Amino acid sequence: xxxxxxxxxxxxxxxxxxxxxxxxxxxxxxxxxxxxxxxxxxxxxxxxxxxxxxxxxxxxxxxxxxxxxxxxxxxxxxxxxxxxxxxxxxxxxxxxxxxxxxxxxxxxxxxxxxxxxxxxxxxxxxxxxxxxxxxxxxxxxxxxxxxxxxxxxxxxxxxxxxxxxxxxxxxxxxxxxxxxxxxxxxxxxxxxxxxxxxxxxxxxxxxxxxxxxxxxxxxxxxxxxxxxxxxxxxxxxxxxxxxxxxxxxxxxxxxxxxxxxxxxxxxxxxxxxxxxxxxxxxxxxxxxxxxxxxxxxxxxxxxxxxx
Ligand SMILES: Nc1ncnc2c1ncn2[C@@H]1O[C@H](COP(=O)(O)OP(=O)(O)OP(=O)(O)O)[C@@H](O)[C@H]1O
Ligand SMILES: [Mg+2]
Numbered sequence: 001x002x003x004x005x006x007x008x009x010x011x012x013x014x015x016x017x018x019x020x021x022x023x024x025x026x027x028x029x030x031x032x033x034x035x036x037x038x039x040x041x042x043x044x045x046x047x048x049x050x051x052x053x054x055x056x057x058x059x060x061x062x063x064x065x066x067x068x069x070x071x072x073x074x075x076x077x078x079x080x081x082x083x084x085x086x087x088x089x090x091x092x093x094x095x096x097x098x099x100x101x102x103x104x105x106x107x108x109x110x111x112x113x114x115x116x117x118x119x120x121x122x123x124x125x126x127x128x129x130x131x132x133x134x135x136x137x138x139x140x141x142x143x144x145x146x147x148x149x150x151x152x153x154x155x156x157x158x159x160x161x162x163x164x165x166x167x168x169x170x171x172x173x174x175x176x177x178x179x180x181x182x183x184x185x186x187x188x189x190x191x192x193x194x195x196x197x198x199x200x201x202x203x204x205x206x207x208x209x210x211x212x213x214x215x216x217x218x219x220x221x222x223x224x225x226x227x228x229x230x231x232x233x234x235x236x237x238x239x240x241x242x243x244x245x246x247x248x249x250x251x252x253x254x255x256x257x258x259x260x261x262x263x264x265x266x267x268x269x270x271x272x273x274x275x276x277x278x279x280x281x282x283x284x285x286x287x288x289x290x291x292x293x294x295x296x297x298x299x300x301x302x303x304x305x306x307x
Contacts, residue, residue, distance in 0.1 A: 024147065025217075025300050026157045027178040030200075033192045034163040036182040037224035039066040040259060040268075042160035045180075047270045048293035049300075050108035054155045057100065059083055060113035061172055062162035068112035070266050071103045075114035082114045086146040087171065089127045096146040109154075117168060124167040139167060140174035140212040147175070156300060165199050173204065174212045177303060179219040180296070185226060185236040217303035222292065223252035251292045256285035 029042045039062070046058040060067040061083060065075045073080050086096040099111045124139050147157065159176070161169045173179065183193050208214050221244055227233050241248050258281045262272045269289055274282050 023304070024151050024154060024157060025178060025303060026143075026147070026159070026172075026176050027180060027296075027300075028159045028161055028169075028172040028176040029180045029182060030161045030169060030173065030196075031182050031193060032164050032169075032196045032199075033183070033189050036163075036184050036189065036193075037253065038062075038163070038182050039070070039160050040263065041180065041182050041222060041224065041253070042067055042158050043070045043268050044270065044289055045293055045296060046108055046110075046156075046158040047105055047268055048289070049156050049158070049297065050105045051270065052297065054107065054300075055153060056108045057150065057154045057157045058103075058108065058110045059157060059159045059172075060111065061117065061159050061168050062113055063115050063117045064162070065113040067160040068110065068114075070263075070268060071110050071112075072266070073101065073110065073112035075112070078112075080112040080114060082117045083111050083143075083146070084114075084116045084120050086149075087120055087142045089123050096149045100150065117162075120168055120171075121166045139171060140207050140210070143171050143175040144213070165196065165203065170203055170207065173200070174207050174214065177215055177217045178299060179216065181219070181221050182224045183221055183240070185223050185233045185240065187232070187236065190236055190240065218299050219247060220296075220299065221248045223248065225255040226252040227255050228252075249292065249295050251288065251295050253292050254285065254288040256281060256288070258282045258285035 027045070029038045029045070031038060042058065046056050050056045058067060058071070065073070068075065068080070080101065081094070081099050083096070083099065085092070085094040085099055087093075096111070100109045101112060103110050127139065159172045161172050181193065181196075183189060204214065221240060223237055223240070226237065237248075237252065258269055258272075258277050261277060262269050265272075269282070269285055272282075
């Protein structure tokens with residue numbers, strides 16, 4: 001039983017409706033479209049959750065290691081181990097707890113990425129092709145098994161996925177309780193996302209038939225880098241809302257130079273000083289961020305049966 005504040009600021013005790021590590025919410029931020037703001041969304045969401053009292057583990061699953069860099073872990077400089085070490089198929093596999101690093105945010109830990117993660121994309125088909133096949137066939141259970149080592153230490157895991165639907169992303173999706181599909185509302189991006197959805201649908205049903213324990217509580221589209229004054233963009237958002245209905249988050253993340261400027265110095269909006277940016281720009285971006293992250297937090301709490 002944990003203690004949280006309700007919307008009136010009062011403490012509320014609640015018992016998660018799941019047992020044991022089932023309490024853990026595992027969120028995958030996905031889309032194979034590059035630059036759809038997966039990393040920016042993951043970083044701000046993980047930090048928001050930590051700042052609001054949740055115990056958070058961020059996992060950088062992208063060999064590009066952008067989420068790691070935003071938290072001060074650079075694969076070129078530091079010899080950090082990635083999640084690959086907890087997923088690998090040989091005897092060198094390590095407990096996930098050994099890979100966890102502290103960040104400057106209280107309540108927020110991270111497993112950084114490095115290029116070695118890419119090995120998982122080559123190892124998995126080999127493992128699948130192995131005669132006995134037993135380990136390979138269960139690639140979709142590997143993250144669950146690895147997370148069992150730390151499940152009691154966290155409330156939420158946020159996974160920043162690479163811009164491709166390979167085995168890394170599939171492993172994350174098969175363990176997820178929540179999926180966020182980030183989408184920039186432009187024609188080519190939305191068309192690309194539709195291809196992604198078709199592939200993802202096929203992959204998910206194949207995994208389910210193969211025995212994966214799918215337990216998705218929610219899936220939502222998040223409109224990112226949105227410019228409401230841009231006619232074609234707002235038409236595209238209306239189109240998405242008509243098709244995907246309540247699966248599109250009510251709040252959009254606005255395009256803001258506050259976010260991109262903070263990114264240049266490898267910071268999030270939660271880290272930069274308000275005085276370093278134009279105040280009104282900072283405030284507008286922070287308000288949008290607060291609304292988006294608040295809406296996602298509500299989904300997490302609802303999955304715990306709090307509302
Ligand atoms: N709301 C925003 N306003 C302005 N710029 C943004 C916003 N969100 C993201 N960006 C910028 O867009 C670029 C791409 O964002 P990001 O790296 O998060 O995308 P990604 O989907 O993780 O990319 P990749 O597919 O390469 O992993 C970055 O330069 C980032 O600073
Ligand atoms: Mg990224």
